[in-house]
Amino acid sequence: MQKFSDTHGKSWKSVxxxxxxxxxxxxxxxxxxxxxxxxxxSADTDVVVxxxxxxxxxxxxxxVDWTLLIDGQAMPEHRLEAQKIAAALRKTKFRGVxxxxxxxxxxxxxxxxxxxxxxxxxxxxDSNKNxxxxxxxxxxxxxxxxxxxxxxxxAYERVINNVLARYLYDDTNFLAPGETxxxxxxxxxxxxxxxxxxxxxxxxxxxxxQQGGKWALRNIKLRMSRKLLFVSGLLTAxxxxxxxxxESECDPSNPEPYVAEMQRHLEKYAFLTPLEILxxxxxxxxxxxxxxxxxxxxxxFLEQLDNPExxxxxxSLPPRQVYEDNVFLSLRDLSHQFQDVLTQxxxxxxxxLREFNVKYGVF
Amino acid sequence: MPPIGxxxxxxxxxxxxxxxxxxxxxxxxxxxxxxxxxxxLVDLVSAIDELExxxxxxxxxxxxxxxxxxxxxxxxxQLKKVAHRGWPIVLHPDVVRVAELWRPFxxxxxxxxxxxxxxxxxxxxxxxxxxxILPEASLCFDIGHARQVDPTMSEAELILxxxxxxxxxxxxxxxxxxxxxxxxxxxxxxxxxxxxxxxPADTPIILETPVLREQLHEEILAARDALCVG
Numbered sequence: 001m002q003k004f005s006d007t008h009g010k011s012w013k014s015v016x017x018x019x020x021x022x023x024x025x026x027x028x029x030x031x032x033x034x035x036x037x038x039x040x041x042s043a044d045t046d047v048v049v050x051x052x053x054x055x056x057x058x059x060x061x062x063x064v065d066w067t068l069l070i071d072g073q074a075m076p077e078h079r080l081e082a083q084k085i086a087a088a089l090r091k092t093k094f095r096g097v098x099x100x101x102x103x104x105x106x107x108x109x110x111x112x113x114x115x116x117x118x119x120x121x122x123x124x125x126d127s128n129k130n131x132x133x134x135x136x137x138x139x140x141x142x143x144x145x146x147x148x149x150x151x152x153x154x155a156y157e158r159v160i161n162n163v164l165a166r167y168l169y170d171d172t173n174f175l176a177p178g179e180t181x182x183x184x185x186x187x188x189x190x191x192x193x194x195x196x197x198x199x200x201x202x203x204x205x206x207x208x209x210q211q212g213g214k215w216a217l218r219n220i221k222l223r224m225s226r227k228l229l230f231v232s233g234l235l236t237a238x239x240x241x242x243x244x245x246x247e248s249e250c251d252p253s254n255p256e257p258y259v260a261e262m263q264r265h266l267e268k269y270a271f272l273t274p275l276e277i278l279x280x281x282x283x284x285x286x287x288x289x290x291x292x293x294x295x296x297x298x299x300x301f302l303e304q305l306d307n308p309e310x311x312x313x314x315x316s317l318p319p320r321q322v323y324e325d326n327v328f329l330s331l332r333d334l335s336h337q338f339q340d341v342l343t344q345x346x347x348x349x350x351x352x353l354r355e356f357n358v359k360y361g362v363f
Numbered sequence: 364m365p366p367i368g369x370x371x372x373x374x375x376x377x378x379x380x381x382x383x384x385x386x387x388x389x390x391x392x393x394x395x396x397x398x399x400x401x402x403x404l405v406d407l408v409s410a411i412d413e414l415e416x417x418x419x420x421x422x423x424x425x426x427x428x429x430x431x432x433x434x435x436x437x438x439x440x441q442l443k444k445v446a447h448r449g450w451p452i453v454l455h456p457d458v459v460r461v462a463e464l465w466r467p468f469x470x471x472x473x474x475x476x477x478x479x480x481x482x483x484x485x486x487x488x489x490x491x492x493x494x495x496i497l498p499e500a501s502l503c504f505d506i507g508h509a510r511q512v513d514p515t516m517s518e519a520e521l522i523l524x525x526x527x528x529x530x531x532x533x534x535x536x537x538x539x540x541x542x543x544x545x546x547x548x549x550x551x552x553x554x555x556x557x558x559x560x561x562x563p564a565d566t567p568i569i570l571e572t573p574v575l576r577e578q579l580h581e582e583i584l585a586a587r588d589a590l591c592v593g
Contacts (some may be wrong), residue, residue, distance in 0.1 A: 039585070043539030064403040075514040077550035080573030084549070308444070 006268045009287065012295050014302035015057075022058035024096050024321060030144050031062070036088035039122035039146045040081060046143045046156040050108065054142040056273045057225065059306040064089055065107075069134065069143075069146050071114035071155035097294065107132050114155065118162045121170075121191065125224025128198065134163055135195040139233050140269050160270045167191070172256035181244045183250050184360060185262065192233035193361075199226050207319065215329050218315040223335035224301045231342065232274030234361070235281040239269060240354045242282075248281050284353040293341045301334055364593050365393075367568040367583050372397030373536070373544055374573070378380045379407055383414060386574045390583060393421040395453065395532075395569045401427035401438070408441045411448075417478045421567040423451040423473065423503075423532060430458060439464045446471050451531050456484035462496040470488040475503040476522060477509050478542045486513045487521045494529070501531035504562070506590075507538035507571070510554050523561035530563055535586050536571040546572045547585040555589040562590060 005011050026049070033040045033047065041047055049064040052058050066089070068082045086109055092099050102108035107129045117134045120126045136252055143156035167188035169173070174183055203222050240246060246265055250258040269277060275298070282291035303308050313327050322328045346357045367439055368391035371382025379396050386394065404427055416422055424445045428437060435458075442452050445456065465472055476585050477484040485508070494500060495529055499566040503565040504526075509519035515543055523530070536544040537551035568590060574582045 031523050037549050039546065040546045042537055043541065043543060043545055045550070073511065073514060075510075076513075077553045077555070080553060081549050186521065295448060 001279055004283065004288075004291070004353050008292060010292060010295075012299040012304065014299045014351070015295060018058055018302050018306075019056040020271075021094075022053050022063060023054040025053060025064075025099070026142070026144055028094050028121055029089065029092060029099075029145070032088050032092040033144070034146055036091065036245045037081065037084045039143050040085065041154070043152070044068050044075075044155055045078065045081070046154050046167055047147065048112075048141050048143050048156055050136045050141050050266065052225070054136075054140045055225070055229070055272075057275075057302060059302060059311075060095075060097070060308055061100065061305075061311045062104055065102045065109075067108055067110060067112040069112050069159060070112065071159050074113075076143065086110075088152035100136045105129075114162065116357070117159060118166055121166055121187075122164075128202070129193060131191075131198065135192065135233070138161060139192070139229050139236075139318075140274065141270075151356075161263070162265060164188075164266050166167055166192050168259045168263050168266075171259075174250055174259055175252050177252050181249060182240070182246070183236055183258070183262075184240045186357070186360070187358060188266075189234070192230065192237065196226075196233070199230075202217045212319040214315050215319040216274075216317040216322050216325070217332065218312065219322070220301075220314065220328070223332070224298065224338060225302040227335075227338070227342075228274045228278070228298065232277040234346075234357075235277050236266065236269045236352060237360070238356045239277075239281055239284075242352055281353070282345065285349075285353045287345050287349060287351060287353070290341050290345040290349070294338065297341065301331070301338075304331060304334075365567055366419070366568070367391065367586055367592070368393030368395070368421070369421065369570045369572075369582075370395040370397050370534075372399045372425065372426065373571040376573075377403060378402065382408070382554075383589075386461040386579065387415070387418070387575075389579050390592070391579065392419060393532075393567045394419045395423045395425055397425045399425055399428050401429075401430055401433045402432065404438065404441055408444050413443070419579045422448075423453055423567075423569065425453040426455075426458065428455045428458065435460055437463055451501065451503075451550075453532070455481070455489075456493045456569070457481055459493070459497070462500055463543040464583070465497055466499070469499040470501050470531070472500040473495060474500050476505050476508050476533065478505075478538060480542050487525050490522065490526065494526075495504055499575060500529070502526045502529040503532050503534055503568075503569075503584040504530050504532035505571075506555050506558070507534065507536040507544065507551065510551065511538040511540075511542065514554070516554050516557050522563060523558055526562070527563065532567040532569055533562060533590070534571050535589065536567050544571045544573060546574055546578070546582060547589055552585065554587040556591055559589070559591040568592070 046069045047065045048069045052062040053064060070078055089099055112133050116130050120130050137160055167185055171187040173186045242263055246261050280290050310327055317325055346353060369386055371379040374385045377400055396407055398407045426442060446468050447454060450468060451471050453473045453475055456474050476490060484493060509522060512518055530575035537548045568586055570582055570586055572582055
């Protein structure tokens with residue numbers, strides 16, 4: 001991001017501020033957990049955060065979505081540790097304000113187990129919660145550790161790697177005879193697309209469940225931050241398309257070396273933020289101006305979202321009044337601009353991204 | 364207050380001299396000189412006279428955990444030089460092939476309960492089998508291993524109650540699914556606290572946690588907290 005910013009002589013004040021605030025909140029959480037819980041986590045467990053904190057887009061009013069991820073032996077103390085973490089986070093303040101708790105859906109704020117996340121991809125056992133945890137682990141997650149074991153490869157990294165392995169080694173696309181050139185992780189791409197559509201459907205579900213509560217804020221987030229998350233997922237799959245960094249050719253009779261290389265490549269993307277992925281891939285196909293356009297728009301979105309009055313206003317705005325509300329309409333207009341640049345980049349500009357999208361994006 | 368200290372092997376893998384250097388001048392009153400790998404044994408035994416050990420009120424030696432090149436007879440002969448000093452010898456039960464060779468060590472032979480990777484010495488019943496052939500041996504209770512074998516700590520409680528009079532020292536660390544020793548953490552601390560009252564008073568505590576020199580004191584405090592000491 002910094003290199004891109006320097007190259008084009010541009011800076012995005014709110015993007016930078018949101019990123020630095022996210023790191024400050026993360027540090028604050030770490031201190032709080034050390035103080036209240038003690039040496040949290042272990043080789044078998046990690047505290048993982050999701051959402052705006054993990055995307056490095058912390059804004060005033062952002063909540064802390066977290067889970068205690070367990071990859072190893074089940075221990076009776078895990079439940080107690082999760083409860084202590086929840087209690088510690090309730091006490092934690094940033095700039096004098098308590099950190100909002102995770103939503104009431106139950107997806108966050110408790111325990112998550114690697115076996116479900118890794119093995120239940122698709123089918124009946126793959127619940128909404130499980131899909132969400134799995135995809136968000138790949139697209140917007142970060143781990144917080146106590147200092148004693150901050151450097152090791154732990155539960156967080158292992159689960160991400162294992163999930164990627166499931167997507168890749170169970171993908172028969174790599175076994176298909178024919179050309180030996182670039183392949184893409186179709187199983188992963190399909191799940192990312194599915195998750196985007198799930199988020200859209202869940203938006204409608206929440207409208208019904210919550211009788212329109214917080215509709216406007218959720219709508220704007222869906223149009224902007226949730227869409228960016230999906231875009232980063234698409235671009236992660238696209239990063240494998242005709243990518244000379246994945247040098248070896250796929251031999252359908254022996255795809256393992258190619259798949260292993262792709263896994264290492266995708267693992268790096270799991271530790272990048274959506275905006276970093278966007279910049280990285282748009283630069284790859286010389287869509288620098290479009291990336292600048294998207295960052296300009298997203299910067300304004302983050303600026304608006306940091307205004308407590310705007311947030312409170314959107315939170316209380318009834319769905320039936322949104323199309324007469326200037327605050328909502330202004331943000332909606334911003335989201336249309338965001339979509340216009342995405343449409344131009346993904347469907348109009350003659351680049352490999354368009355080719356990828358036409359070939360794999362929908363059908 | 365029991366003596367608390369470290370295993371040289373956990374501080375500096377395969378280098379007892381460096382491990383000793385790390386604890387020099389620190390508030391560690393116990394030390395376990397590790398010859399966990401058989402290649403370390405001769406060097407350790409021959410160096411014992413030169414080692415500066417005055418700061419320790421409790422000293423033990425950890426025998427090799429696997430014999431591939433050395434014979435059991437040779438290892439026993441080497442360890443006799445240690446036993447001569449009255450230092451306990453910590454031994455993994457699966458190393459014992461010929462029990463007669465080890466019996467002369469009597470109570471100085473300190474059998475350690477094992478982690479899930481081993482096929483013996485993990486539970487009370489399995490330890491009973493060992494103590495049947497080594498009736499005078501004592502126990503090095505590895506509380507991290509006991510928790511890994513049974514996270515409910517029921518087995519740990521049973522071991523502590525059954526072998527109360529044999530307990531000579533405690534090994535303390537967090538042990539993960541991969542059986543690696545780690546610094547004490549929240550979960551391990553809570554689990555250990557549940558059975559700490561069953562440890563005989565003043566049992567020497569040996570930390571097997573891989574920590575840096577600047578973390579030694581903090582780790583000793585963590586062990587005191589985990590075992591409700593002081």
